[in-house]
Amino acid sequence: MNKLNKLKNIEKIGVVAILRKIQEEKVLDVVEAIYEGGVNAIEVTFNTVGAERMITNIKKSFGDKLLVGAGTIINEEQANIAIEAGAEFILSPSLHYDVIKVATKNDIIAIPGVYTPTEMVLAHQWGADIVKLFPAGSAGTDYMKLVKAPLDDIPIMAVGGIDLSNTADFIKAGAIGVGIGSALTPQKYIIYEEYDKISELGQAFVEEVKKGRA
Numbered sequence: 001m002n003k004l005n006k007l008k009n010i011e012k013i014g015v016v017a018i019l020r021k022i023q024e025e026k027v028l029d030v031v032e033a034i035y036e037g038g039v040n041a042i043e044v045t046f047n048t049v050g051a052e053r054m055i056t057n058i059k060k061s062f063g064d065k066l067l068v069g070a071g072t073i074i075n076e077e078q079a080n081i082a083i084e085a086g087a088e089f090i091l092s093p094s095l096h097y098d099v100i101k102v103a104t105k106n107d108i109i110a111i112p113g114v115y116t117p118t119e120m121v122l123a124h125q126w127g128a129d130i131v132k133l134f135p136a137g138s139a140g141t142d143y144m145k146l147v148k149a150p151l152d153d154i155p156i157m158a159v160g161g162i163d164l165s166n167t168a169d170f171i172k173a174g175a176i177g178v179g180i181g182s183a184l185t186p187q188k189y190i191i192y193e194e195y196d197k198i199s200e201l202g203q204a205f206v207e208e209v210k211k212g213r214a
Helices: 003-013 024-036 051-065 076-085 097-105 117-126 141-148 167-172 187-191 195-213
Strands: 015-019 041-045 067-071 089-091 109-111 131-133 156-159 177-180
Touching: 003 041, 003 067, 003 109, 003 177, 015 024, 015 156, 015 195, 024 041, 024 051, 024 195, 041 051, 041 089, 051 067, 051 076, 067 076, 076 089, 076 097, 089 097, 097 109, 097 117, 117 131, 141 156, 141 167, 167 177, 167 195, 177 195, 187 195
Parallel strands: 015 041, 015 177, 041 067, 067 089, 089 109, 131 156, 156 177
Antiparallel strands: none
16 A cells, blocks of 8 residues: 555544553554554554564554554654554654654655644645644644644644544544544553453544544
């Protein structure tokens, strides 16, 4: 699958599941539950123990059924390690020229973290495919609407403080999608292996994105 089709897949569903500090021995069960819930893009953050192995194992187990990315990437070295592990998209909490360039050089989707209009424009000029408004929950939907008015050519994903109560509102405000962490994968469900509840949450987030687009 080429980069353009991968971008279309991310935008089609509009939900990226963020796996942060998930136990390695449970990650495939968690990903299966997320996938069963209709979410087709998984981000493993690099401050998770064993992140590289997780990315490799998820890709090996699920193939082209879903996209696997690496998150919390803040330098060129991490970006290269993530790509070597099999990451198909790279996310950062902040804006890093070298990370974007490594991603674009390897034909990998680059999604840097931004907050201000200046950062959004710079990221776009440097080759970012999508920019990540972070923390979106603090910025709010009114902020999203205001920046989208002049910057409607820049795809923006809302990440940080996103849950079922505000997903549809961020989509209505102009976000192409949302990144969801603990609101999709609560630790209590993982600890007690209640994976069906994670699938239900996945379905709920997908429906909220549809609602926001309606």
